[in-house]
Amino acid sequence: MEQLSLELHSSAFSYQLTRSRRKTLVIYVKSGKVDVRAPLKAPQKWVNEFITEKTPWILRQLADQQRRLQQRLVLADGTRFTLAGQPLTLHIALSSRPRAVCHGTTLTLYVKERRRDRIEKLFLDWLQQQAADYMPPKVREYARKLGVEQRFSKVTWRKTRTKWGHCDEDGVIQFNWLLMLAPRDVLDYLIAHETSHLRYLNHSTRFWRTVESVCPDYKQHREWLTRNGHSLWPAT
Numbered sequence: 001m002e003q004l005s006l007e008l009h010s011s012a013f014s015y016q017l018t019r020s021r022r023k024t025l026v027i028y029v030k031s032g033k034v035d036v037r038a039p040l041k042a043p044q045k046w047v048n049e050f051i052t053e054k055t056p057w058i059l060r061q062l063a064d065q066q067r068r069l070q071q072r073l074v075l076a077d078g079t080r081f082t083l084a085g086q087p088l089t090l091h092i093a094l095s096s097r098p099r100a101v102c103h104g105t106t107l108t109l110y111v112k113e114r115r116r117d118r119i120e121k122l123f124l125d126w127l128q129q130q131a132a133d134y135m136p137p138k139v140r141e142y143a144r145k146l147g148v149e150q151r152f153s154k155v156t157w158r159k160t161r162t163k164w165g166h167c168d169e170d171g172v173i174q175f176n177w178l179l180m181l182a183p184r185d186v187l188d189y190l191i192a193h194e195t196s197h198l199r200y201l202n203h204s205t206r207f208w209r210t211v212e213s214v215c216p217d218y219k220q221h222r223e224w225l226t227r228n229g230h231s232l233w234p235a236t
């Protein structure tokens, strides 16, 4: 495989060209980077024409990725967010004793210094505590409705980018606690989804019917997560 980098600034973006034993030209736009894959002997003219033709699409992808990045949660003084649908405002204050205190509609994060990593850690720890209070009882509630209480073992936590939740054959349900920042219906949908896996460990029609029985508008909430899930991640 031949790797060739080249930068073209004429079209307002740069790209990396990789030649390999492939037959077609393809363009990937990921994390703000443009990656062009071409056959070993494809003439540069052909590659250029292809890129020119795809430029409107590439620019749309880049703009979309930039927009997604900007929509991410910024943990700063005055930031508004929701916790299980409840509106809260973030307040950052200095203190020698770091802690998170929620009073009324204000969450105050007391930090020793205004460092982004300290603020984020305190916020995420607080959020996980909120998730631990909210999510397991909700699982039990849905499990009761679905008659699968005895299959439920416990809830574990994992902050992964690829999945909001997971359920295994031992009845262990895993959640990403950032879900607490989603609208209440979306949060409850995901809990209903994972709880329904206690009945069916797949995404069959029967599985979706089970989800629907406890969450009739599930399609809309699933769609919300696909479109907006990225906005629940704190910007780093």
Ligand SMILES: [Zn+2]
Residues within 6 Å of the ligand: 193, 194, 197, 202, 203
């Ligand atoms: Zn699933």
